[in-house]
Amino acid sequence: MMNQIEQEKIKIIPNGSISSPKGFKAGGIHCGIRKKKKDLGIIISDVPAASAAVYTMNIFQAAPLQVTKESLADSPYLQAVVVNSGNANAFTAEQGLWDAYEMRDAVAKTFNLSPMNVAVSSTGVIGERLPIERITAGIAKLPESLSSDNGWDFGEAILTTDTFVKSIAIEISVEGKKVIIGGTAKGSGMIHPNMATMLAFITTDANIHPDVLQKLLRDVTDQSFNMITVDGDTSTNDMVLTMANGLAENTPLDEYHPDWEVFYQGFTYVAKQLAKWIAKDGEGATKxxxxxxxxxxxxxxxxxxxxxxxxxxxxxxxxxxxxxxxxxxxxxxxxxxxxxxxxxxxxxxxxxxxxxxxxxxxxxxxxxxxxxxxxxxxxxxxxxxxxxxxxxxxxxxxxxxxxxxxxxxx
Amino acid sequence: MMNQIEQEKIKIIPNGSISSPKGFKAGGIHCGIRKKKKDLGIIISDVPAASAAVYTMNIFQAAPLQVTKESLADSPYLQAVVVNSGNANAFTAEQGLWDAYEMRDAVAKTFNLSPMNVAVSSTGVIGERLPIERITAGIAKLPESLSSDNGWDFGEAILTTDTFVKSIAIEISVEGKKVIIGGTAKGSGMIHPNMATMLAFITTDANIHPDVLQKLLRDVTDQSFNMITVDGDTSTNDMVLTMANGLAENTPLDEYHPDWEVFYQGFTYVAKQLAKWIAKDGEGATKxxxxxxxxxxxxxxxxxxxxxxxxxxxxxxxxxxxxxxxxxxxxxxxxxxxxxxxxxxxxxxxxxxxxxxxxxxxxxxxxxxxxxxxxxxxxxxxxxxxxxxxxxxxxxxxxxxxxxxxxxxx
CATH class of the missing domain: 3.10.20.340 (ArgJ beta chain, C-terminal domain)
Structure with a gap:
């Protein structure tokens, strides 16, 4: 159910996904970490996108989070996010860090980007080394799977015990221009020997400064992803990451922008919808x-x-x-x-x-x-x-x- | 497994209970709150006993806790504790308070005590009025059931979803005199529409000032009852209450007493044993x-x-x-x-x-x-x-x- 602003100003895009906003492509493949299911996904923006992230409060933060933090600390612009499921690369000591760097470097090389414009994320088994050769071999194949229609493949590749792909995109109007916000997430379900991980990715073609985006993401996360509970446990790998590539060509959004409210509501709508799907898809849940x-x-x-x-x-x-x-x-x-x-x-x-x-x-x-x-x-x-x-x-x-x-x- | 002091100085009394210490009697009967099971119990000391209690941290404290607090605030000496199962007398507003007072008064009258020397406790359904007529009628019958052998009947009368009676008594030596510490408890199991309640009662014939006893109880509770978790929820009725009637005739115990250590260890042993039984008997638990x-x-x-x-x-x-x-x-x-x-x-x-x-x-x-x-x-x-x-x-x-x-x- 939508509130009034949502009803009047937010249009849900049928089969929308993180590759719905202008200039975003995505893909998802099976690279061999898991038996059969897709286990490697990527989101690429045609241009560097203002980016922001929030991370797990668990004091043990997995290696990929540390590497993503480093990329964002260098400059808050990302052009690619790579995610594997089946192995969390958590509690893997020094080796885990080198493996996460190698994963980032492989994406940078394959897509001709700076490593500092690449974020990495992992979900799955804890305490076991990442099968890095399979991942780098998989990354080499990712360009073939890349398309602006493949957001759902990415949504599938990041799942662990989830029972359905969580994907959404909405359209709003900013200065009369079409702005799209897409999102996907995986749930906090946990099955042995997997660790719980909640991952969410939100993309948009809106033009917004990274600092404003970071503040927005923190605020919205507090009302959405931080308000769901499946079993009270918080994983080492939880992360919400957002990328805004500006290709909608609006003047930069901030709280003084006349269309800030509709953008804020749209962004919140996407985050809350993903959060609710995660809750609904909690392990063994019927309601x-x-x-x-x-x-x-x-x-x-x-x-x-x-x-x-x-x-x-x-x-x-x-x-x-x-x-x-x-x-x-x-x-x-x-x-x-x-x-x-x-x-x-x-x-x-x-x-x-x-x-x-x-x-x-x-x-x-x-x-x-x-x-x-x-x-x-x-x-x-x-x-x-x-x-x-x-x-x-x-x-x-x-x-x-x-x-x-x-x-x-x- | 006992540690060294426990092994050398603590003797477990076979079939011991809260009526094992000198001058304590107990009883438990069926008064009609529950269908068939015993649902009303009492502990009586021949003389007023130095007493102390700790209560639930849940901000909604049930009526009987408020009444017990009042008795102990008047003077920290109790001679009787009455407990019913089957109804928690919690979230029962003003009426619940009057019912708890009536329960206390009925015990005072039946056993010819001051109401301020009586504590009351309830466990069971929340939000429903106490069947006070059945309880007062039951209280009138309690003297018949009273005996120094009936500690296990009391232990049975306080149970809700517990699968076994938790009862223990140990003997230690203070100044060469025999001192007995007895205990019983019910678990934090919860079954609809019952509320969780953890109740524990520890009796001793040791001579100890109420202030020292209160400090001891708080300290020991932190290491025992506060260190168990069945499902993370805390009830409105949780209480640990201890009575020390001094009939062992030792000089008052405190931390400067030469036998303080053995008394402290004995008291802790009883509390930890009860706590472990509660954990072991958690709802549906197999381990x-x-x-x-x-x-x-x-x-x-x-x-x-x-x-x-x-x-x-x-x-x-x-x-x-x-x-x-x-x-x-x-x-x-x-x-x-x-x-x-x-x-x-x-x-x-x-x-x-x-x-x-x-x-x-x-x-x-x-x-x-x-x-x-x-x-x-x-x-x-x-x-x-x-x-x-x-x-x-x-x-x-x-x-x-x-x-x-x-x-x-x-």
């Missing part, structure tokens, strides 16, 4: 869970409470069982560490208010259970203390989650 | 998981890392699947927020070192899997940064956990 918290006294408080609810194993299992156990929502709120007044709280599950001013209403258990049986379950909490809100997304906790994560290496 | 972290630069750091490892869903499912996935242990360490050096870390699973100075060793997957198939799984991490250690306990995450917590009310 997307959306939690809205209103009436908090600060944005931090609203965010913390929304995430506590969506992240609670007890709430997640109750939702799996379609069980209207609002006591667990209360408990999660109480575990946030923030002072709230129990006698002011309203809780609504789907369309049914189960708690009003801290008192249980006379609701039908059957109707609550029905609301909890939908593909998307909405929980709405009003604390009635202030004016701040937040939304968080997650999924239910199922037998399948346990099966996937308990099973032996195969 | 007790012990995580020791060494070489931290502060006790806080050691504790935080041990709890992150034992609380990670990914580590817990890997242990369920007997899968030696040390990458998940690394990830949990990295999520603690503390700076550690990856190149110094050793990780040992059971007897097998899988990571040495940050590098994977040449271990046998089969042997690691064997170590992970034991009833108690031990994980040992050395950070090689400092001299601080901590131990935490938890359990595996299983299909059964999901089944229990997803199932409808019956």
């Amino acid at each position: 997307l869970v959306s939690v809205e918290v209103h009436g908090a006294t600060s944005p931090m408080m609203a965010k913390a409470i929304a995430k506590k609810i969506v992240g609670s194993n007890l709430v997640k299992t109750a939702i799996y069982g379609a069980d209207g156990n609002w006591g667990r929502i209360i408990m999660a709120i109480g575990n946030s560490g923030y002072q709230v007044d129990p006698q002011l709280i309203d809780i609504t599950i789907g369309p049914i208010t189960v708690l009003k001013h801290g008192l249980k209403t006379f609701y039908s258990e059957e109707k609550v259970s029905e609301a909890l049986s939908q593909d998307e379950v909405k929980i709405h909490v009003d604390l009635h203390l202030g004016n701040c809100s937040a939304e968080a997304w997650g999924c239910d906790l199922t037998y399948e989650y346990v099966r996937i994560n308990a099973s032996y290496r195969t | 007790l998981v012990s995580v020791e972290v060494h070489g931290a630069t502060s006790p806080m750091m050691a504790k935080a890392i041990a709890k992150k490892i034992v609380g990670s869903n990914l580590v817990k499912t890997a242990i369920y699947g007997a899968d030696g996935n040390w990458g998940r242990i690394i990830m949990a360490i990295g999520n603690s927020g503390y700076q550690v050096d990856p190149q110094l870390i050793d990780i040992t699973i059971g007897p097998i070192t899988v990571l040495k100075h940050g590098l994977k060793t040449f271990y046998s997957e089969e042997k690691v899997s064997e170590a992970l198939s034991q009833d108690e799984v031990k994980i040992h991490v050395d950070l090689h940064l400092g001299n601080c250690s901590a131990e935490a306990w938890g359990c595996d995450l299983t299909y059964e956990y999901v089944r229990i917590n997803a199932s409808y009310r019956t």
Whole structure:
């Protein structure tokens, strides 16, 4: 569901992807890290693109993140991003760093770029050396797969335990000019011996200064990728990276630009959509869970409470069982560490208010259970203390989650 | 396994319980809150006992906790503790408070005590009114059930989804006099529509000032009950309460007393044993998981890392699947927020070192899997940064956990 600006100003491009914006091409192939599935992908911009990234908060940052940081620190313009799945190149010591450099150099050489204009990213097994020969051989083949129609191949090549490709592109108007924003992501699903990794890539042909883009990305990530929880664990390889190549030829966007609001909303729409798909595709998940918290006294408080609810194993299992156990929502709120007044709280599950001013209403258990049986379950909490809100997304906790994560290496 | 002081100075009393210390009696009956199981229990001391308690950190503290706090604030001496299972009397507004008062008054009247010498505790359903008539009728019958042999009945009456009674008593020597410490607890298991509650009661006939007892309890709780994790959620009703009636007639214990060390170790032994049983009896658990972290630069750091490892869903499912996935242990360490050096870390699973100075060793997957198939799984991490250690306990995450917590009310 879109809000008003989104409805009026944002046009979704059918089958859109990260190669939809002007001047972007992408490709994805199988290079032999995984048995059969695509495992190597690339995004290329015709011209150097203003770029920005945010990284995992896990203190062990994998080698590719360090190399990408180095590229962006040199100058915040990228022309290529290469990603492999099947091996995270994490906890691989000095060797991992050399392998990530070699991967970056191979792309630079193949596409005739400066290594400092190339970013690298990896997802998969932790603690095992990257099969660098297969990757460099694969990189040599990437030019053949490159096309402005192949964004979905890239989206496929970065997946690990995800069950579907997450790809979107939208069109907005800036100064009457067409601007496209595309995105793709992979989820925080984890299967042995893979590490969790959340990767997201957002491309646009908008003209925007790297500093403005970095600030935008941080802000939007806080409302989207940082508001999803699959199982509370944060990987060593998480990264969100964005590239803006300016080929739409608008005057540079910033918060004083008359079309800033629509660009901001469009960028946020893409990020939130990717984040929701990641949550929906959490390992073993059968439902997307959306939690809205209103009436908090600060944005931090609203965010913390929304995430506590969506992240609670007890709430997640109750939702799996379609069980209207609002006591667990209360408990999660109480575990946030923030002072709230129990006698002011309203809780609504789907369309049914189960708690009003801290008192249980006379609701039908059957109707609550029905609301909890939908593909998307909405929980709405009003604390009635202030004016701040937040939304968080997650999924239910199922037998399948346990099966996937308990099973032996195969 | 006991350490040296424990082995030499602590004697475990067969079938010991909270009624083993001199002057303590206990009882447990069925009063009709639950269908068939015992649901009302009491501990009585012949004389007022120095008492201390620690409470849940959840900001919503249930009514009985507020009433118990009031009793202890009046004077830190209790003579009775009454506990019901089947209903938590939590999130019951003003009414819940009146019901808890009525429960306390009924015990005071029946046993001819001051209400301020009575503590109350409840565990079970949240958000529903206490069936106070059944409870007061049950309290009137409690004197018949009271005996110094009935500690296990009390232990049974406080259970909810626990699968076994947790009861222990030990004997130590203070000034050559026999001192007994008894304990019982119920686990943090949760089943719909019950709330999680961890309750523990420790009794002793030692003579100790309430202030010293409070300090001891806080210190020991930090090393025992606060170091267990079943699913990361904290209930509104959690409480650890201790009573020391002084009938052993030792001179008051404090840290300058020559036998302080043995008393401290004995008290800690009882608390840790109860804590480990709670972890082992976590919902759906098949294994007790012990995580020791060494070489931290502060006790806080050691504790935080041990709890992150034992609380990670990914580590817990890997242990369920007997899968030696040390990458998940690394990830949990990295999520603690503390700076550690990856190149110094050793990780040992059971007897097998899988990571040495940050590098994977040449271990046998089969042997690691064997170590992970034991009833108690031990994980040992050395950070090689400092001299601080901590131990935490938890359990595996299983299909059964999901089944229990997803199932409808019956």
